[in-house]
Amino acid sequence: xxxxxxxxxxxxxxxxxxxxxxxxxxxxxxxxxxxxxxxxxxxxxxxxxxxxxxxxxxxxxxxxxxxxxxxxxxxxxxxxxxxxxxxxxxxxxxxxxxxxxxxxxxxxxxxxxxxxxxxxxxxxxxxxxxxxxxxxxxxxxxxxxxxxxxxxxxxxxxxxxxxxxxxxxxxxxxxxxxxxxxxxxxxxxxxxxxxxxxxxxxxxxxxxxxxxxxxxxxxxxxxxxxxxxxxxxxxxxxxxxxxxxxxxxxxxxxxxxxxxxxxxxxxxxxxxxxxxxxxxxxxxxxxxxxxxxxxxxxxxxxxxxxxxxxxxxxxxxxxxxxxxxxxxxxxxxxxxxxxxxxxxxxxxxxxxxxxxxxxxxxxxxxxxxxxxxxxxxxxxxxxxx
Amino acid sequence: xxxxxxxxxxxxxxxxxxxxxxxxxxxxxxxxxxxxxxxxxxxxxxxxxxxxxxxxxxxxxxxxxxxxxxxxxxxxxxxxxxxxxxxxxxxxxxxxxxxxxxxxxxxxxxxxxxxxxxxxxxxxxxxxxxxxxxxxxxxxxxxxxxxxxxxxxxxxxxxxxxxxxxxxxxxxxxxxxxxxxxxxxxxxxxxxxxxxxxxxxxxxxxxxxxxxxxxxxxxxxxxxxxxxxxxxxxxxxxxxxxxxxxxxxxxxxxxxxxxxxxxxxxxxxxxxxxxxxxxxxxxxxxxxxxxxxxxxxxxxxxxxxxxxxxxxxxxxxxxxxxxxxxxxxxxxxx
Numbered sequence: 001x002x003x004x005x006x007x008x009x010x011x012x013x014x015x016x017x018x019x020x021x022x023x024x025x026x027x028x029x030x031x032x033x034x035x036x037x038x039x040x041x042x043x044x045x046x047x048x049x050x051x052x053x054x055x056x057x058x059x060x061x062x063x064x065x066x067x068x069x070x071x072x073x074x075x076x077x078x079x080x081x082x083x084x085x086x087x088x089x090x091x092x093x094x095x096x097x098x099x100x101x102x103x104x105x106x107x108x109x110x111x112x113x114x115x116x117x118x119x120x121x122x123x124x125x126x127x128x129x130x131x132x133x134x135x136x137x138x139x140x141x142x143x144x145x146x147x148x149x150x151x152x153x154x155x156x157x158x159x160x161x162x163x164x165x166x167x168x169x170x171x172x173x174x175x176x177x178x179x180x181x182x183x184x185x186x187x188x189x190x191x192x193x194x195x196x197x198x199x200x201x202x203x204x205x206x207x208x209x210x211x212x213x214x215x216x217x218x219x220x221x222x223x224x225x226x227x228x229x230x231x232x233x234x235x236x237x238x239x240x241x242x243x244x245x246x247x248x249x250x251x252x253x254x255x256x257x258x259x260x261x262x263x264x265x266x267x268x269x270x271x272x273x274x275x276x277x278x279x280x281x282x283x284x285x286x287x288x289x290x291x292x293x294x295x296x297x298x299x300x301x302x303x304x305x306x307x308x309x310x311x312x313x314x315x316x317x318x319x320x321x322x323x324x325x326x327x328x329x330x331x332x333x334x335x336x337x338x339x340x341x342x343x344x345x346x347x348x349x350x351x352x353x354x355x356x357x358x359x360x361x362x363x364x365x366x367x368x369x370x371x372x373x374x375x376x377x378x379x380x381x382x383x384x385x
Numbered sequence: 386x387x388x389x390x391x392x393x394x395x396x397x398x399x400x401x402x403x404x405x406x407x408x409x410x411x412x413x414x415x416x417x418x419x420x421x422x423x424x425x426x427x428x429x430x431x432x433x434x435x436x437x438x439x440x441x442x443x444x445x446x447x448x449x450x451x452x453x454x455x456x457x458x459x460x461x462x463x464x465x466x467x468x469x470x471x472x473x474x475x476x477x478x479x480x481x482x483x484x485x486x487x488x489x490x491x492x493x494x495x496x497x498x499x500x501x502x503x504x505x506x507x508x509x510x511x512x513x514x515x516x517x518x519x520x521x522x523x524x525x526x527x528x529x530x531x532x533x534x535x536x537x538x539x540x541x542x543x544x545x546x547x548x549x550x551x552x553x554x555x556x557x558x559x560x561x562x563x564x565x566x567x568x569x570x571x572x573x574x575x576x577x578x579x580x581x582x583x584x585x586x587x588x589x590x591x592x593x594x595x596x597x598x599x600x601x602x603x604x605x606x607x608x609x610x611x612x613x614x615x616x617x618x619x620x621x622x623x624x625x626x627x628x629x630x631x632x633x634x635x636x637x638x639x640x641x642x643x644x645x646x647x648x649x650x651x652x653x654x655x656x657x658x659x660x661x662x663x664x665x666x667x668x669x670x671x672x673x674x675x676x677x678x679x680x681x682x683x684x685x686x687x688x689x690x691x692x693x694x695x696x697x698x699x700x701x702x703x704x705x706x707x708x709x710x711x712x713x714x715x716x717x718x719x
Binding site: 215218318 | 399411536688
């Protein structure tokens, strides 16, 4: 055996030891991340999800116009999407441009507005333009928009019946739906931890009563209940009040599934030796719960939160869809979906469907990420395969 | 046998208790609706041209028994509800039991058939996909089933309607053809119903299938890794026989247990699909009574009927599980 060979073997074994050591000393988070990275579908979904969330957060900056009636283009109602181009019959340009549209109404057109594209005149896209004022995340003021056009309007996804830019509305809608979902999940989560935790930790008759309550709530069909509660919202409530109320309802109804899981987990964990050891050492209930029991299933809880998120978004959509949730001046995905239901839209204005694609993508991304996280958080998932 | 009887009794008591809690919730919610039945009725009369006064409202309240205390009215309501009497609708002024009647059974039928459809597909497919190690098959199934979850039902309904209107010239809406709508029940009417009902069943069934498939797969892949399956395989049992006789039997019991909640989920989606397909069933009535007219009496009756169905289904599946699985029967008695 040559010297070089021996050195190689030594280095390899050192390398091995290092990876092993890294494996044994890794924190729970690092292990989960390492397993998560291996799943291609979940990684793609995570990327998509991050992009969607960022575009939701930065919606006011990324969208060229105000999504409310203030930003409407009154000369372009139900207008088709404008697709910026680089080349036309007069040659190419590096800066993307649109053609000018001329609207005419006279005897020849039977006094109806007729739009004609003038292919010789170009309107160039501008970047980082100054436009309508906005507040990022509700407090960072600004008026710079990522893109705009030097004259007139640019509508990447077309406009709706009142001339509002569908691209801007979609981005803002993602943000609203995410907010409703987060708030709903948060309320459900706190309730689930409290109720599931108490019933799982104490067991006995407290558990029986709380379980009966949980089952009762689970038995009531959610959407009819949503509808019943949402019907009480007075018409004169502002958009914000409606928004919080809807999130509150979503949370109040969404907790039983999570609470059940927390309880089941606690019931098995509380009989483990380490809990008994802590109790024998004189640790109080709250100490045992905080220091020993909660950390034992944080990863499960995170996974459950991610999984229940799309259902919150779906419920919000369903509620807004039947006209009981958020309403038109607010942009949520449910409000956007409601618009596609008329036959007129189906046959003539297909660009109303673009938000639907975003909606499906958002829900799918969440579900795939949740699925990947579940596999990654389960330490035995490798052994099974 | 005695033990089993005791188990059934405990469960029946629990189910009845759950129903009482739910009725309290529903009744309280109905109370919260702004305005009461008397005001609503007289407001309606007012639009017909007859003048009303505050005294008229008071008299009407007395007639409807709305002046009695909350607990008394709730007791009366729940006692009547268990007998299938829900009083008159606030707006439509007809007996609710009569109004709902067949409509409720039709809705229930649609929901149950889509649930059956869902499990007929989800059980075999879920078991096979959990057992196979084919990555393409698994990912493909995952994608389809998640699409079923993410794609809103009403959108699917709309697309199918549009497609059929353009290519077949038939809108596929409603549950009956015109000539059968008010006809007496007969074989022909039933066939006509089947011709129309497949679409809502299919639409509701799709997302239910997606959900069921996910559950079946997760449960099966949990069970398949367990030692008793390995032991059975070591004894020389293989293939379908191994799957169906060992892990599938274990995976089945949580599924049977959650059937009631599955029905709940399908019920949930019925109103929206019904709205799009203009079905004249309980779901559509619910939307009508809540969103448009605030008819709390009718809405309360429908929600109560729905939950009663789910609770009874839960009760039945509990009994069924106990018959199938002695572990459950024994664990619950003491």
